[in-house]
Amino acid sequence: MxxxxxxxxxxxxxxxxxxxxxxxxxxxxxxxxxxxxxxxxxxxxxxxxxxxxxxxxxxxxxxxxxxxxxxxxxxxxxxxxxxxxxxxxxxxxxxxxxxxxxxxxxxxxxxxxxxxxxxxxxxxxxxxxxxxxxxxxxxxxxxxxxxxxxxKPIDVFTSSAKLDAATQDAFCTALDRQRAAKRDEPVRRSDDPFSDCIEPVANSTVILGSTNGSAIDRIGFLIAPYNAGPYAEGSYEVTLPVTDRILDAVKPAYRDAFVAR
Missing domain, CATH: 3.30.565.40 (Fervidobacterium nodosum Rt17-B1 like)
Known part of the structure; x- marks a missing residue:
């Protein structure tokens, strides 16, 4: 060996x-x-x-x-x-x-x-x-x-619930856009769990990114197969800019390392 x-x-x-x-x-x-x-x-x-x-x-x-x-x-x-x-x-x-x-x-x-x-x-x-x-x-x-x-990146936020609330709408819009592209048809809400708007934090790994290398100004959600679609669709990744609302969800001890876009 x-x-x-x-x-x-x-x-x-x-x-x-x-x-x-x-x-x-x-x-x-x-x-x-x-x-x-x-x-x-x-x-x-x-x-x-x-x-x-x-x-x-x-x-x-x-x-x-x-x-x-x-x-x-x-x-x-x-x-x-x-x-x-x-x-x-x-x-x-x-x-x-x-x-x-x-x-x-x-x-x-x-x-x-x-x-x-x-x-x-x-x-x-x-x-x-x-x-x-x-x-x-x-x-x-x-x-x-x-x-x-x-x-863990999620530890810089005051709570998962507050981060979810700050990102849910933009997250679901971006996710549905990717779902529609993979399925070649619009995503419609139904009893199909793979068409539901999922909770961002519970269904993904949160990562922190930067466009300029100076401060965190974007947040990513890495979504495993089965969490947002069938296995054949593979993984999803949603990246959002840090907004004032997201910044408000950051713990005070870390806030100076972030900037809203």
Missing amino acids: RIAIVSALLLLSACGTQTAGNVEAAGGADAVEGSATAGDAQAVKEDNALYEFAYSWPAAAGKIAPVAAILTTERTRLKNELTNDAEAAKAEMDASGFPYRTYAMDKSWQVVTDTPRFLSLSATQYSYSGGAHGMTVSDALLWDRKAQEAI
Whole structure:
């Protein structure tokens, strides 16, 4: 078995702009357990008969030791969980005489934006555990330079309810526009849950972005398959400008890091 740690060129998602340089290095089987090298973009990939595992983060995250430590710990946990689940499934399939389908886990972190106050990260995580298809979900992490701590983007708001109230109308308008484009027909409210106007926070991963790299002036909602439409439609992403109403939902301790557009 060979595991390689490779410095990756990672591009950001729709809320900002960031790149990292390419440097390559190789490690042995214990490399996935080790700490990240400060300042490096990291990418671990492992492919064998039991599972496929990949985990990566950009250089901007590697430059912050506590963030690199958080991601290294999560990488180890996810690999251990995948290994244990895959071994158990393989044993069960062998015992029952059914073919085993290789498990998979792939999580990739990207920079959303990097402002004087915050490093905003988002992640796409794909997993497969032998079913009809895999599943893709999102994650987010916000490094607060002032407080020297990692939090979730939703934690900067006074409550999910207040953020929902500030974004619901614009969120649903943007989501329905995307639904209509994918379905090639207008979205009409009905008993079909995939046509309903959903609650933004409960049905998505919230991310924070910036158009200028100085202050947070946009908010994104990453919506997993099934939350806004059938699996075949895939994921949705709604991005909204920070308004005065959204700004009012931000906790006072973080408000100076935001600006309304």
